[in-house]
Amino acid sequence: MASDTPTTLSVVIPVHNEADYLPGALAELFEEIAGVPASITVLVVENGSTDGTAEVVREAFGRYPGLALIKLPTADYGAAMREGFLSTDGEWVVNFDIDYFSGDFLRSVLAIGDDADLVLASKRVEGADDRRGHVRRFATWTFNQVLRFVLSSGVSDTHGMKAIRRDVVDRIAPEVVSTQDLFDTELVVRAERAGYRVAEVPAVVEEKRETKSSLAKRVPRTLKGVWRIRKSLRA
Numbered sequence: 001m002a003s004d005t006p007t008t009l010s011v012v013i014p015v016h017n018e019a020d021y022l023p024g025a026l027a028e029l030f031e032e033i034a035g036v037p038a039s040i041t042v043l044v045v046e047n048g049s050t051d052g053t054a055e056v057v058r059e060a061f062g063r064y065p066g067l068a069l070i071k072l073p074t075a076d077y078g079a080a081m082r083e084g085f086l087s088t089d090g091e092w093v094v095n096f097d098i099d100y101f102s103g104d105f106l107r108s109v110l111a112i113g114d115d116a117d118l119v120l121a122s123k124r125v126e127g128a129d130d131r132r133g134h135v136r137r138f139a140t141w142t143f144n145q146v147l148r149f150v151l152s153s154g155v156s157d158t159h160g161m162k163a164i165r166r167d168v169v170d171r172i173a174p175e176v177v178s179t180q181d182l183f184d185t186e187l188v189v190r191a192e193r194a195g196y197r198v199a200e201v202p203a204v205v206e207e208k209r210e211t212k213s214s215l216a217k218r219v220p221r222t223l224k225g226v227w228r229i230r231k232s233l234r235a
């Protein structure tokens with residue numbers, strides 16, 4: 001039965017040194033959100049920026065009702081995600097990057113409704129359209145193999161837009177040991193192991209800007225982090 005009360009979505013966006021990119025991205029984000037039939041708030045979680053990112057967000061408050069900011073001292077993607085997720089109160093917590101979001105993904109979450117506990121936008125399921133370069137696509141494929149064979153996960157992509165039900169966030173996020181880039185991967189894998197239902201929807205991804213992260217540094221850090229997750233899941 002359809003309810004008159006709109007579903008509440010808390011969008012959490014971790015940001016670090018995005019002062020130049022933010023104004024355009026926020027304008028685009030709020031335009032996308034305006035067409036989605038839900039009650040939506042946007043929480044930007046900044047940490048460790050040296051370019052005035054937090055001030056840029058504060059300046060935007062007047063323009064975008066529903067926009068909020070958390071500022072933490074030390075640069076850490078995972079710490080920002082944890083703090084952001086646990087500070088929200090929406091029925092779904094949605095994670096977007098500042099360079100990767102879509103209103104269609106939110107519509108998919110609303111359509112899935114009670115049929116899943118986690119909704120992941122996957123670059124690797126049927127119907128996905130990954131328009132990034134060969135190197136990035138290969139990195140995604142490789143990470144997917146690691147997920148399958150090292151962490152025994154059945155999901156095809158943990159690194160992208162995702163929506164997680166309130167009770168899953170409140171139960172699982174405090175158990176996550178990973179900081180930095182692997183926070184969300186560990187959260188998804190732990191939720192999967194706890195028996196929560198995961199739905200994957202096809203993602204459309206394109207590189208909106210030059211990449212800021214070096215794969216050469218990221219790959220060894222990721223592999224070490226995955227082993228740490230494996231050990232902690234077995235402990």
Ligand SMILES: Nc1nc2c(ncn2[C@@H]2O[C@H](COP(=O)(O)OP(=O)(O)OP(=O)(O)O)[C@@H](O)[C@H]2O)c(=O)[nH]1
Nearest residue numbers: 014015016045047075076077080097098211212213
């Ligand atoms: N709070 C916080 N956010 C971060 C940190 N590092 C990255 N981010 C944010 O995390 C999101 C994803 O970062 P990107 O640099 O786009 O990384 P990516 O999407 O994995 O890699 P690309 O393919 O280069 O886009 C962006 O919104 C960043 O601003 C950090 O240390 N702290």
Ligand SMILES: [Mg+2]
Nearest residue numbers: 097098099100
């Ligand atoms: Mg990105």
